[in-house]
Amino acid sequence: MNLTDIGANLTHSSFHDDLDAVLERAAAAGVPNIIVTGTTVLESEMARDIAERCGLHATAGVHPHHARDCGPQTIPALRSLAAHPRIVAIGECGLDFNRNYSPHPDQERWFVAQLELGLSLDKPLFLHSRDAHPRFYEILKHHRVKRAVAHCFTGERDELRAYLELDLHIGITGWICDERRGRHLLELVREIPRERLLLETDSPYLTPRDLDPQPKARRNEPAFLPHIARTVARALGRPVEELAAETTRNACRFFGLHEPGPAPSAQRSLAA
Numbered sequence: 001m002n003l004t005d006i007g008a009n010l011t012h013s014s015f016h017d018d019l020d021a022v023l024e025r026a027a028a029a030g031v032p033n034i035i036v037t038g039t040t041v042l043e044s045e046m047a048r049d050i051a052e053r054c055g056l057h058a059t060a061g062v063h064p065h066h067a068r069d070c071g072p073q074t075i076p077a078l079r080s081l082a083a084h085p086r087i088v089a090i091g092e093c094g095l096d097f098n099r100n101y102s103p104h105p106d107q108e109r110w111f112v113a114q115l116e117l118g119l120s121l122d123k124p125l126f127l128h129s130r131d132a133h134p135r136f137y138e139i140l141k142h143h144r145v146k147r148a149v150a151h152c153f154t155g156e157r158d159e160l161r162a163y164l165e166l167d168l169h170i171g172i173t174g175w176i177c178d179e180r181r182g183r184h185l186l187e188l189v190r191e192i193p194r195e196r197l198l199l200e201t202d203s204p205y206l207t208p209r210d211l212d213p214q215p216k217a218r219r220n221e222p223a224f225l226p227h228i229a230r231t232v233a234r235a236l237g238r239p240v241e242e243l244a245a246e247t248t249r250n251a252c253r254f255f256g257l258h259e260p261g262p263a264p265s266a267q268r269s270l271a272a
């Protein structure tokens, strides 16, 4: 399997002590490609450093939770981060009216500022929306955003259709494995055009609830992406290997990554 995890928060403190082991397990599980999510300017710098050191990619942005901490230096800092070859998207940015850690006017202001930055740099956008539909949709439509992924999509049918109408890509996480909250996604995922489906773990959050046994401290990690991919493949009635290759192709095209080469084991067998 050759999967791409388009959203992993590897700068999170729960990964500080064993990141190399986490990445080894991911590669062994068939997840060699990971995009490290940036959620503040500082975390985006850390994400860039991890991407550079470990041969991964990263995003640069400020999560709506942290909108209240943004200031005149934020956009220039993100712009200079975006010039780095391993930074492949602006975000995560968006609106979160679920937790409301930042006031709505701050969230909207810095969401729009990051949209404009992404559009001016011709970079894809990595978008977060929680309980913010339809305001989120109105802002995207107004700014004619197209090259963007609605990361960790957990919404209902009307929300999905609105994003698809805008040409957005859709990121599916282990939320789909949750028999209480994610059941509706098993059906909705069939409405996503094949070329716009992306997979992600959102590690260390959203550990698939049906993983058995549950990992230590319930920490999610990219090595669990095949589990999510199998659930999505079952919902679509398609072979998981095919879905893996297709969603990786989608990720490469969307983020402008190079198509991954053969897995190391395949290279070894070719050489033998």
Ligand SMILES: [Zn+2]
Pocket (backbone or CB within 6 Å): 092, 127, 128, 129, 151, 152
């Ligand atoms: Zn998010």
